[in-house]
Amino acid sequence: METNQYLEVFIDESKEHLQSINDQLLQLEKNPQDLTIVNEIFRSAHTLKGMSATMGYQDLSNLTHKMENVLDAVRNEKVLVDEGILDVVFDSVDDLEAMVIDIAEGGSGERNVERVVELLKNIENGEGGAAEPAAASTSKKTETASLLSIDEYTKAALEQSSELGKSNYQIEVTLREDCLLKAARVYMVFEILEQSGDVIKSSPSVEALENEDFETSFQVLLVTEDSPEDIEGQIKKVSEIENVHVTVYQISEETREEADSQSPQKERDGQEKAPVQKEEKEGKQVGSKTIRINIDRLDALMNLFEELVIDRGRLEQISDDLKHTELRETVERMTRISGDLQSIILNMRMVPVEQVFNRFPRMVRQLSKDLNKKIDLSVVGAETELDRTVIDEIGDPLVHLIRNAIDHGIEGPVEREAKGKPATGKLELKAYHSGNHVFIEISDDGGGINRDKVVRKAVSNRVVTEEQAAAMTDSQVFDLIMESGFSTADTISDVSGRGVGLDVVKNTIESLGGSISVDSVLDEGSIFSIQLPLTLSIISVMLVEVQKEKYAVPLSSIIETAIVKKEEIMHAHNKKVIDFRGKVVPLVFLKDVLSVPQELDEEEYYSVVIVRKGEKMAALVVNSFIGQQEVVLKSLGDYLSGAFAISGATILGDGQVALILDSNALIK
Amino acid sequence: MAEENKKLKVIVFQINNEEYTVPVNLVGSIERLMPITRVPGTKSFVKGVLNLRGVVTPVIDLRQRFGIEEVADTDATRIITVKIHEMSVGLIVDAANDVLDLDEESIEPPPEVIGTAEADYIQGVSKLDQRLFILLNLEKVLAKDDVHELNELYV
Numbered sequence: 001m002e003t004n005q006y007l008e009v010f011i012d013e014s015k016e017h018l019q020s021i022n023d024q025l026l027q028l029e030k031n032p033q034d035l036t037i038v039n040e041i042f043r044s045a046h047t048l049k050g051m052s053a054t055m056g057y058q059d060l061s062n063l064t065h066k067m068e069n070v071l072d073a074v075r076n077e078k079v080l081v082d083e084g085i086l087d088v089v090f091d092s093v094d095d096l097e098a099m100v101i102d103i104a105e106g107g108s109g110e111r112n113v114e115r116v117v118e119l120l121k122n123i124e125n126g127e128g129g130a131a132e133p134a135a136a137s138t139s140k141k142t143e144t145a146s147l148l149s150i151d152e153y154t155k156a157a158l159e160q161s162s163e164l165g166k167s168n169y170q171i172e173v174t175l176r177e178d179c180l181l182k183a184a185r186v187y188m189v190f191e192i193l194e195q196s197g198d199v200i201k202s203s204p205s206v207e208a209l210e211n212e213d214f215e216t217s218f219q220v221l222l223v224t225e226d227s228p229e230d231i232e233g234q235i236k237k238v239s240e241i242e243n244v245h246v247t248v249y250q251i252s253e254e255t256r257e258e259a260d261s262q263s264p265q266k267e268r269d270g271q272e273k274a275p276v277q278k279e280e281k282e283g284k285q286v287g288s289k290t291i292r293i294n295i296d297r298l299d300a301l302m303n304l305f306e307e308l309v310i311d312r313g314r315l316e317q318i319s320d321d322l323k324h325t326e327l328r329e330t331v332e333r334m335t336r337i338s339g340d341l342q343s344i345i346l347n348m349r350m351v352p353v354e355q356v357f358n359r360f361p362r363m364v365r366q367l368s369k370d371l372n373k374k375i376d377l378s379v380v381g382a383e384t385e386l387d388r389t390v391i392d393e394i395g396d397p398l399v400h401l402i403r404n405a406i407d408h409g410i411e412g413p414v415e416r417e418a419k420g421k422p423a424t425g426k427l428e429l430k431a432y433h434s435g436n437h438v439f440i441e442i443s444d445d446g447g448g449i450n451r452d453k454v455v456r457k458a459v460s461n462r463v464v465t466e467e468q469a470a471a472m473t474d475s476q477v478f479d480l481i482m483e484s485g486f487s488t489a490d491t492i493s494d495v496s497g498r499g500v501g502l503d504v505v506k507n508t509i510e511s512l513g514g515s516i517s518v519d520s521v522l523d524e525g526s527i528f529s530i531q532l533p534l535t536l537s538i539i540s541v542m543l544v545e546v547q548k549e550k551y552a553v554p555l556s557s558i559i560e561t562a563i564v565k566k567e568e569i570m571h572a573h574n575k576k577v578i579d580f581r582g583k584v585v586p587l588v589f590l591k592d593v594l595s596v597p598q599e600l601d602e603e604e605y606y607s608v609v610i611v612r613k614g615e616k617m618a619a620l621v622v623n624s625f626i627g628q629q630e631v632v633l634k635s636l637g638d639y640l641s642g643a644f645a646i647s648g649a650t651i652l653g654d655g656q657v658a659l660i661l662d663s664n665a666l667i668k
Numbered sequence: 669m670a671e672e673n674k675k676l677k678v679i680v681f682q683i684n685n686e687e688y689t690v691p692v693n694l695v696g697s698i699e700r701l702m703p704i705t706r707v708p709g710t711k712s713f714v715k716g717v718l719n720l721r722g723v724v725t726p727v728i729d730l731r732q733r734f735g736i737e738e739v740a741d742t743d744a745t746r747i748i749t750v751k752i753h754e755m756s757v758g759l760i761v762d763a764a765n766d767v768l769d770l771d772e773e774s775i776e777p778p779p780e781v782i783g784t785a786e787a788d789y790i791q792g793v794s795k796l797d798q799r800l801f802i803l804l805n806l807e808k809v810l811a812k813d814d815v816h817e818l819n820e821l822y823v
Contacts, residue, residue, distance in 0.1 A: 637724060640726045645709070649705070656703050659717075
């Protein structure tokens with residue numbers, strides 16, 4: 001089959017449709033009366049059915065079809081939405097998802113869905129049936145009416161055509177119930193009609209027809225010289241056409257009257273329809289402005305650009321050395337342009353965190369059912385953007401934290417009420433930008449972290465001694481729960497509590513260059529706050545020299561640089577410290593920490609870079625500042641990974657490698 | 669000989685006048701000396717990292733790795749980059765000058781009587797025309813566990 005080239009598009013779009021069905025179903029659960037939501041779901045399901053049938057995935061299209069039937073019944077108010085129905089529909093969406101994933105992995109998308117199909121059928125047959133013909137006839141009536149309501153301009157055109165010896169026909173085309181490619185059939189019919197004459201008007205509108213936004217029949221007003229039989233015969237040649245009915249269209253006073261009487265209703269219709277159509281139009285415009293690009297290509301572009309940044313650094317250095325005015329101007333210009341280019345490329349790789357967040361509502365719903373808890377999840381800032389590489393990695397840690405919050409954090413309804421809290425627990429997922437970082441917060445109003453319990457556990461697990469624990473602040477104690485081998489849950493459930501977890505979460509986030517912190521108040525809830533870098537590949541650094549070696553300190557952790565006199569250094573507890581804006585900041589001699597060979601003479605002044613990690617600060621003593629630079633972050637390679645206080649390397653303008661300091665490791 | 673023995677193509681390099689070999693399919697390139705950036709907190713045989721056409725590559729000094737005294741770099745000094753398990757590492761050697769086909773059958777296990785118990789990175793030896801070649805087991809040479817010095821030193 002010649003569909004391979006469309007397979008990727010099919011999979012992507014199927015996933016999008018399934019996601020939107022999921023989202024809308026959750027909406028529907030909150031507002032079971034809102035039929036516009038059902039319509040949205042129906043539309044997605046319908047498109048999915050059409051696509052999968054075209055691609056030859058029968059099981060997929062069959063199941064979607066069954067689901068569509070149920071939705072149709074709901075839409076026509078034959079079946080009332082209740083939890084049972086939603087559960088079945090959710091189940092079938094799960095099956096559909098599994099099929100799509102199977103297809104994406106090269107499978108055939110086949111799956112045993114008898115149980116779900118049976119359930120869907122039961123719902124469909126349970127209360128449906130009788131209302132259908134009535135609904136169909138009413139819809140037909142409105143269609144006819146709307147077609148008859150022609151405006152003055154159309155009427156003039158019709159009158160003119162009869163003067164020219166042409167006839168006006170009203171053609172009603174009915175497609176077969178099981179027609180899969182309705183838009184294609186409509187297109188074929190219109191092609192025939194346009195060959196024989198002029199299509200004056202159609203009902204529903206051409207746009208709606210192209211979007212398959214109609215049941216099975218549509219009407220067209222045609223001006224032509226051909227005979228009705230010819231037209232009928234030609235249209236019938238198109239496959240999947242159930243029936244064609246051609247009648248002569250009369251412009252009578254009656255019609256006009258009816259048109260007048262219809263107009264208020266038409267107006268109302270128009271008003272109701274207008275916003276929907278507008279939305280669709282906007283959607284279309286956006287659609288035409290975006291293209292799908294394979295991620296590999298973006299990565300290749302990024303790699304090439306990284307090479308360019310390295311060469312740019314080199315050029316800058318050469319032009320500085322040569323002191324040639326024209327060269328310098330050109331290089332400066334190039335630097336500016338490549339700066340713009342960089343922000344565009346980085347932006348291209350940014351994806352909204354929504355991609356990760358959108359699977360959580362379903363997960364929370366399921367978990368709260370499994371655990372018999374009532375939970376209200378709110379998501380804030382889903383549009384916040386993050387680098388794709390970060391997005392790929394952040395999903396699992398977030399899943400873990402949310403599971404934790406639901407399993408250990410939020411109490412059961414009975415316990416909550418006993419504590420005087422509303423029975424429904426609140427879980428908030430919040431993402432926002434701040435500076436060069438993105439913050440993701442997961443907060444719940446559950447039981448909070450029991451400090452004593454954590455301390456007991458930490459002491460019994462020998463993470464800390466009792467004396468140490470007593471001296472620890474609350475936040476230090478809470479950080480303990482992210483040490484490895486720590487689980488405070490009294491019972492081990494299959495949701496969380498295997499003792500591996502939070503430490504893995506912490507490691508993953510730190511490997512992404514981020515950090516995680518916990519804040520909690522007993523019986524009021526906890527907040528897990530994750531800080532992530534916007535991008536992983538190009539960072540701004542301050543280049544410094546330690547003796548003769550060059551090191552890069554990420555700008556994001558620097559507060560400022562300063563020069564201190566030797567006399568200003570104070571001693572506290574055998575440590576050298578300085579007074580920095582009223583705070584006591586310990587000095588870290590990079591020369592000693594990094595065991596750099598002594599090559600320069602001691603000076604009267606120390607150049608220090610003041611860095612921070614959370615609340616804590618340290619002053620890194622260097623020999624000189626070279627300057628600020630954009631560098632490409634490279635890994636040290638597997639062989640040396642995990643070197644102390646080094647988070648990576650970068651290639652400087654002169655082709656040499658400089659190491660990037662991990663200032664977090666230097667602050668304890 | 670009528671029947672063709674299985675051949676092993678190897679790169680030959682010198683350290684301290686002895687000839688060592690590594691299979692050619694593991695070798696990425698042979699480079700002249702380049703500026704190397706020291707990485708703190710690593711064993712002394714880890715010379716640091718260098719920029720190999722845009723890729724940051726760690727470099728180790730095989731002399732020091734084998735516990736042989738250091739000598740000054742000469743014009744003949746080379747860096748052989750090898751790749752195992754998707755990990756690229758440069759090896760500093762005294763000279764690299766030959767590609768040979770060794771009969772797989774001619775490879776013998778390392779002579780144990782010498783008493784160099786620690787030399788687990790030697791896979792075998794092979795004799796060819798009065799020359800003795802030592803086959804290196806790169807996985808052992810590049811064992812990761814003893815790369816870092818005590819990291820917790822400054823905690």
